[in-house]
Amino acid sequence: MNLDDFSDLIERPDGGIRRDAEERRERLSVPPGALGRLDELGEWLSAAQASVKVRAIEEPKVVLFAGDHGVASLDVSGRAAGTAHELVRAVLDGTSPVAVLARSMRVPVRVVDAGLDCDPELLPAEVVRHRVRRGSGRIDVADALTAEETEAAVRLGMAIADEEADSGTDLVVLGDLSVGGTTAASTLIAALCGTDASVVTGRGGAGIDDLAWMRKCAAIRDALRRARPVLGDQLQLLAAVGGADLAAMTGFLLQASVRRMPVILDGVVGAACALVAQRAAFRAPDWWLAGQVSGEPAQAKALDRMALNPLLDHGVHVGEGTGALLALPLVQAAAAFAAELPERPDPTTPDADGAAEA
Numbered sequence: 001m002n003l004d005d006f007s008d009l010i011e012r013p014d015g016g017i018r019r020d021a022e023e024r025r026e027r028l029s030v031p032p033g034a035l036g037r038l039d040e041l042g043e044w045l046s047a048a049q050a051s052v053k054v055r056a057i058e059e060p061k062v063v064l065f066a067g068d069h070g071v072a073s074l075d076v077s078g079r080a081a082g083t084a085h086e087l088v089r090a091v092l093d094g095t096s097p098v099a100v101l102a103r104s105m106r107v108p109v110r111v112v113d114a115g116l117d118c119d120p121e122l123l124p125a126e127v128v129r130h131r132v133r134r135g136s137g138r139i140d141v142a143d144a145l146t147a148e149e150t151e152a153a154v155r156l157g158m159a160i161a162d163e164e165a166d167s168g169t170d171l172v173v174l175g176d177l178s179v180g181g182t183t184a185a186s187t188l189i190a191a192l193c194g195t196d197a198s199v200v201t202g203r204g205g206a207g208i209d210d211l212a213w214m215r216k217c218a219a220i221r222d223a224l225r226r227a228r229p230v231l232g233d234q235l236q237l238l239a240a241v242g243g244a245d246l247a248a249m250t251g252f253l254l255q256a257s258v259r260r261m262p263v264i265l266d267g268v269v270g271a272a273c274a275l276v277a278q279r280a281a282f283r284a285p286d287w288w289l290a291g292q293v294s295g296e297p298a299q300a301k302a303l304d305r306m307a308l309n310p311l312l313d314h315g316v317h318v319g320e321g322t323g324a325l326l327a328l329p330l331v332q333a334a335a336a337f338a339a340e341l342p343e344r345p346d347p348t349t350p351d352a353d354g355a356a357e358a
């Protein structure tokens with residue numbers, strides 16, 4: 001497998017359709033600019049759907065990739081190492097923030113176990129059946145995955161993207177359920193952006209104190225020493241300092257772009273995977289939206305590198321795709337406006353009574 005092959009498979013959204021959509025927007029009854037960024041979103045959707053008149057977003061889905069990271073054993077997370085399955089259980093039981101929000105919005109949620117560190121019997125078979133390995137390696141001293149596991153994880157993400165596209169999903173809200181995932185994600189971003197550990201180290205979704213922050217910063221610093229020699233190969237980079245869930249999300253993002261299926265990114269983990277995917281296929285980010293500002297410094301660097309401007313900044317950093325799901329109604333509103341707002345009457349066209357003169 002060579003991720004660079006995706007560069008030839010991914011096309012940008014239709015630029016000609018977007019220009020036609022921009023011209024149509026000039027003719028709508030609501031003055032240009034009055035809808036703010038929703039105008040831009042509507043035009044983006046036109047290009048993504050290859051239709052000047054936008055279709056409603058009717059089949060969105062939340063897709064969450066789950067995994068545990070060995071680096072969490074260094075107490076760099078607000079949660080105990082090996083407990084990501086508890087996050088999964090809360091989603092399945094409907095008690096987590098993303099589950100509550102998805103239920104209120106009537107959006108289905110799919111959880112994919114790429115690398116949880118728990119007995120499979122603790123979770124439903126449809127969740128754990130895709131698992132690549134039990135937990136990922138401690139990236140400060142060892143590889144997260146073997147080369148074979150990395151390829152298997154990327155192919156898993158690709159397969160999930162194909163399944164969603166084939167089932168009629170017209171937009172994906174992408175998130176993660178991980179413990180230690182922000183440490184791996186920050187390492188990837190620091191490596192790809194050429195910056196130091198202290199610049200990208202944040203507090204994570206669960207929050208950590210100053211001592212834990214220093215441990216996290218040190219872990220990222222040590223992992224960066226292992227990441228930099230393999231920067232030229234995305235698969236080797238994911239194997240060295242990524243993880244099963246991050247590799248799967250990278251494969252998902254690439255294949256979703258191949259299938260012309262738009263994706264809303266959530267936090268720093270999704271941003272890291274997107275940055276790796278962009279390194280492989282420079283057109284891929286044209287199919288993604290940044291849902292929200294998570295407060296993680298690494299996310300801000302990654303989004304800036306990809307020129308993705310977040311839709312929301314509400315201080316939501318709970319993870320799980322929650323912030324990205326909060327942005328979904330904005331995208332749906334943009335689609336509705338673009339599809340249903342009437343055009344202004346042409347002053348050269350006679351009205352219904354034939355009163356106007358040509």
